Amino acid sequence: MKELVYGLITGIMFGFLLQKARVIRYDKQLGALRFIDMTIVKFMLSSVFVGMIGVYILTDMGLAKLSVKSTILGGVIPGGIIFGLGWALLGYCPGTSAGAVGEGRWDGIWGILGMLAGAAVYAEAFPFLKKTALTWGDFGKITLPQVLGVNHWIIIFIFIIGGSALFYWFEKKGL
Amino acid sequence: MKRIDDKGWSPYLAGALAGIVMILSVWIAGKYFGASTTFVRSAGMIEKIFSAECVEKMDYFIKKVPKFEWQWMFVFGIFMGSLISSTTSRSFKCKAVPDMWEDRFGPGKMKRAGVAVIGGMVAMFGARLAGG
Known part of the structure; x- marks a missing residue:
């Protein structure tokens, strides 16, 4: 029960911020894919940078655990390409489609219906995929600091420097 | 805080705040966003x-x-x-067809609905395959 309440409150705060930054709009999502408006990239990277600093402080202090997913190339590479195709057609991603409906952009409902169908199709295909694509290039639960054999704060520092340069470029180009 | 009417808040500010919400979620509930x-x-x-x-x-x-x-x-x-x-x-x-869509493909609601359903199906299949 407590878990459900936490989920709801966290979702409300996140949805509120997504709407405030206008990143749940079709025009913003397609704007990024067309390289004409990088608002969603600015939002995503800002939250990733703040999030990774905070989460690594927590894990260093032993207050939280990372949730690392397996790196399976046979899943990630085709999955990423297929997701990108669908995302560009729909213009919303799984979380933002719910947010889009919240601000009245009810074409998000079509997206939600399609995604439910897509999830059902995937569940049917899963036994086959589990024996094929999902066994190709399985590197297990790896992280960048682990693979490169360096302290995680070095990676975080490099990411933030790179991200800041990208932000600077976006602003200079008016994207 | 910036509140220019239709532009909304700065994506940097709102994104950073979302990052803080995520940190709190990981700390308090042990849950990552998905x-x-x-x-x-x-x-x-x-x-x-x-x-x-x-x-x-x-x-x-x-x-x-x-x-x-x-x-x-x-x-x-x-x-x-x-x-x-x-x-x-x-x-x-309340809007059934996004502006950018309408500029390119016209105001037809059915066309938008059809492409959105197909797009949603494809996107979710891909997301699940990638494990995200």
């Missing part, structure tokens, strides 16, 4: 109405049990949060 598993659980719940035994035997629904849990409420919360934010700032607008 949305796509919710569609799997919901699809399972819908399928269960028609054929409960069938769903119970499927590998993927054994792995991702069709039930309401943290992430389901999180996704519902995104809807609620967006509703609260938009209705209190006069940016809520």
